[in-house]
Amino acid sequence: MPSAERPGRLPVIDLLRGLALLAMAVYHFSWDLKFFRFVDWDLAGGTGWIAARYLIAGSFLALVGLGLLLWDVQGRDWRRWAIRLNKVVFGAIAVTVATWFVIPDEFIFFGILHSIAVASVLGLLFLRLRPAVNLVLGLAVIALPIVWRSDLFDHAWLLWTGLGTVPPRSNDxxxxxxxxxxxxxxxxxxRWWLRAGTPGSAVSGGATGRPLRWIGRHSLVFYLLHQPVLIGILLLVGMALGRDPQTMLSPGPDPTVQLxxxxxxxxxxxxxxxxCHAYCGCMVDAVEAQSLWPALRPDAAPELKDRLRDLAAICSR
Structure with missing residues (x-):
């Protein structure tokens, strides 16, 4: 569309993006509660938690595709695209660097911001395809790692593909x-929504939806800040309950995940x-009981490694 005819932001998109971000923050808050041992929820293995994670992340990335399409039909403002891409890339780098120092064993090397950055470039190749083609391709991309994986993609430089056989340790x-x-x-x-005349595009949620629309308009800032704020709140709560903040920030690994x-x-x-179930149950219980989690680190002291090998020999009997 010519520049003078470009519509403004669609309230419903900001509203939906805000809802997705809020749901993501709730999930992350649940993860923080688990990390700091306030709760004992099975976030890694619980069916409901797994479904929630996939639905939240999937809805957010679907909105990325929708936003890219709206940018296309509004005239492809390349300057706006480049500015947004640079912000996302910077945010992704910031997340990687921060988590490298805070949780080096599970740092985020290809989280949702990295995925959005790649999608913002790769998605350009699919903008003009028929919607039915994109639908089929989208389902195929989702299905491929379920039906086929290869150890060729287990190399560290290919983990971003998601086609390896061993899931890497990462918090996102x-x-x-x-x-x-x-x-x-x-x-x-x-594309189908645009062909239908964008029904509901003026839906804004009224005064109740105003905070969500604001979050949707400032999604990157919200994403980068919500975890430090939530973690800070939980640290203050823990200190008020008499817990040592240093111990809270460096708890042992989650036994469920290790199992x-x-x-x-x-x-x-x-x-x-x-x-395998018997062996792994024995190992995780023994490591937990003896506080041997540091022995799992690559740079663990030789004596810790020896104790771990002794446990493995006992559990293998």
Whole structure:
């Protein structure tokens, strides 16, 4: 569309983006409660939690596809696209650097901001495809890592693809496959929405939706700041309850996550399901009881590694 005819922001898009961000913040707050041992929820293995994570991340990335489509039909303002891309890339780098120092064993190397940055470039190739084609491609991208993976993609430089056989340790991992799929679905659904005359585009939620629309308009700032704010609040609560903040910031690994990872690796090495379950349960319980989590670090002291090997020998009997 000519510049003079470009419409303003659609309130419903800001509203939906704000809702997705709020849902993401609620999920992250649940994760923080678990990390600081305020609760004992099974975020890693609980069916409801897993479904919530996929729905929240998927809806946010679908809105990325829809936003890219609106940018296209409004005339492709490349300057605005470049400014937005630079902000997202900067945010992704900031998240990687910060988590590298705070949680080096599980730092975020390809989280949702990294995925958005890649989608903002790769999505340009799919803007003019028929919506039915993007729908099929989107479903295929989602399905591929479910039906096929290869150890060729286990190399550190290829983990961003999501097609490796061993899931990496990271607090936020949104690789190309399957997470580019929702972006393509957003392109397809957005094209059909435009052809239908954008029904509901003026929906704003009224005064109640104003905070959500504000969040939707400042999504990157909200994303970068919400976790430090939530963590700060929980640290203050913990200190008020008499807990040591240093201990809160460096708890041992989540036993549930360790058990799942051990089970996966054991079965990949050829162990039977029951055998691996017994071995991994024994190891995780013993490591937890003896506070041997530091022995799992790559730079662990030799004596800690020896104790870990002794436990492995006992649990293998």
């Amino acid at each position: 991992y949104e690789p190309l496959f399957p997470w580019f799929g929702p972006v393509l679905l957003g392109l397809a659904l957005g 799942i990872e051990c089970q996966v690796q054991c079965e990949q090495r050829g162990g039977g399901m029951e055998q």
